[in-house]
Amino acid sequence: MTNQRPSLFSKKVYVVVAKIPKGNVMTYKQVATKAGNPHAARAVGMLMSKNYNPKIPCHRVVRSDGKVGNYNRGGASRKLEILREEGYR
DNA sequence: CCCCTGACACTTA
């Protein structure tokens, strides 16, 4: 890639999350790593909370502990519910 | 430019 601007991190995050297949979940660490910053797990969630994109199924992004984490759209309960519908328990 | 906040992760006790 030619343009490797630091702010690209956010863009990459959106792409990675949008690439998560249904019924599958990825940890913030995995997304951050794929985005190019394995130490930016926090930044990932932060971007989501402040920039919720309809094309970004952030509900498919879970914590490394296997927990769902948080959600700015009805709370973790809502996220859990969605994941359950996706096939993730 | 400086400070604070934030949907996490990892290490050590």
Add this chain to the structure above:
DNA sequence: ATAAGTGCCAGGG
């Protein structure tokens, strides 16, 4: 296994 503390990155005021 559980609890607490520390570190990382990015964005907003």
